[in-house]
Amino acid sequence: MREQVQKLLQEAAERVVREIHPSQLERLGPIQVVPAKQPEYGDFTSNAALMLAGPLQRPPRELAARIQAMLRDPDGVIERVEIAGPGFINIFLAHARWHDLLIRILREQERFGFGGDPGERVQVEFVSANPTGPLTIGHGRNAVLGDAIVRLLEATGHEVTREYYFNDGGRQMRVLGESLRARYQQQLGREAELPEDGYQGEYLCEIARTLAREQGDAWLDADWTRFKQAAEGAIFKDIRKTLERLEIHFDVYFNEHTLYADGHVETTLSDLRATGLVYEADGAVWLRTKELGLERDRVLLKSSGEPTYLLPDIAYHREKFRRGFERIIDVLGPDHIEQFPYVKAALGALGYPADDLEVVVYQWVNLRRGTELVKMSTRAASFVTVDEVVDEVGADVFRFFMLERRADTHFDFDLDLAKERSERNPVFKIQYAHARLCSIERVAVEREVELPEPEDICFARLQSPQELELVKRLERYPETLLHAARAREPQEVARYLLALATAFHSYVSDSTRHRVLSDDKELSVARLALVRAVRITLGNGLGRVGISAPERM
RNA sequence: GUCCCCGUAGCUCAGCUGGAUAGAGCGACUGCCUCCUAAGCAGUAGGCCGCCCGUUCGAAUCGGGCCGGGGACGCCA
Incomplete structure (x- = not known):
């Protein structure tokens, strides 16, 4: 309907321009037609005359009148036209059109x-929380946002894959395994201390209790890897359960590990080398991202020979392109925003259409208790979980909480306030x-x-x-x-x-x-x-x- | 120090590519249930759109500079 009106006005505007100043014709872009703010202004309003006043050197009201005179409406879409204010053209539609x-x-x-929209194969990667603890409010914002974006894209015609990327290797997971082992040993009455910077959350004690019940003392001398696996399994189960409560499902859970197993990290590195953008310095292997217009160069391989997180990240996103996605969307917290351009630049250098790789950044949810701002940390067990909030207010209110504001606004979350708010x-x-x-x-x-x-x-x-x-x-x-x-x-x-x-x-x-x-x-x-x-x-x-x-x- | 995000009503936030009297929810106040649900409706109060310059016929919106809040700047994932 709006398109119809737009088209009619566009044609009329073109006639007017041709009459007054034909050379300006190509400078006439699409004219704007928007729903009127108030009933007195009709159904749709256009500021075409105001826009044209400059280039055509004529008063806007005169132009509005000429556009009105030039309107051709064979199908009777428009009931009447009024010119108002500085030169707005107000359109009143024939009721039948409604x-x-x-x-x-x-x-x-x-x-x-x-x-x-023409259907594209789109991948949306979101949540992507490593299995070190329950989903917190921040993850919740990510989850709800990503899921809603997927639903919107599906509705407008795209074929969308929902993907969850995680990393269960690395030091982080080792600390997790060691933390669980300590909790388990404590369950069985042994003196054991959490590792320094270990995970202090109550959820690990729960897992330890279950483990003690099921395994007895059989694991007393097991090494951390078994505990890591146990912790990961239990935590992932909980994460999925939480997502389930929000009716969020993933098509693919992608483990970073497979990038190594399938040799993608290695080939990515050698392909980067082939671009000539890789060099060695101080015993490490660097990517010349400064040459690609970025802030600085970045390390791909540490002097220890291990890759940094950047390299698998590049490999992962390359796999996304290779899997045939025409558009790739990452939903990321602000802590990843710095990293993202480097991944993008590397992919561009490798010959992939980096512009089809896009990021949706959301801001942190601050946790507030009274006037005191609490720093969210999974490790220090200072967080509010999605489950806690959903218990209190339900999935619908939770989702709305996370969706009613723009993703890039910061907001403070106070559980007491959330409870209050859930009522109304x-x-x-x-x-x-x-x-x-x-x-x-x-x-x-x-x-x-x-x-x-x-x-x-x-x-x-x-x-x-x-x-x-x-x-x-x-x-x-x-x-x-x-x-x-x-x-x-x-x-x-x-x-x-x-x-x-x-x-x-x-x-x-x-x-x-x-x-x-x-x-x-x-x-x-x-x-x-x-x-x-x-x-x-x-x-x-x-x-x-x-x-x-x-x-x- | 450099870069990114934010600064609009008491609170939480909208305001699309600049357009006519700046909106919503919550909170406050006043009314409204013999009626298809009062988790609703009608109304009142409440705003130097952080501040200063600039661009423009016109700026909450665009540009620059300040101030304030958050985040990112590692051979940490």
């Missing part, structure tokens, strides 16, 4: 608003609207009000401002979805849903108290159709951000 939209929603049902969380307003809509449809069934074919509904009966307001909001759903997907910003959908829910509540609760079902059969049917379109859209949008759409509350 009816087409409702018909479309009723026809497309849960697929309304889908598509819009905006997510309920959306869900409640959905439940009320379902309720209306149930009553319709009781009263045997049925919807005929959409084309046979007399939508012209929908005339109140609240009804038009609802339809206009519905019209914005597809573009909201598409924009949110392209910008990787699920919060746009969350906010859209809140606005749509509010418009609905207002429709049935404000002083006009619209009754959907009444003695007026024709009106009842029209309103029922509208209400169903709202329900479809709300349910659809909730699904896109992974929040349930209850039929009763």
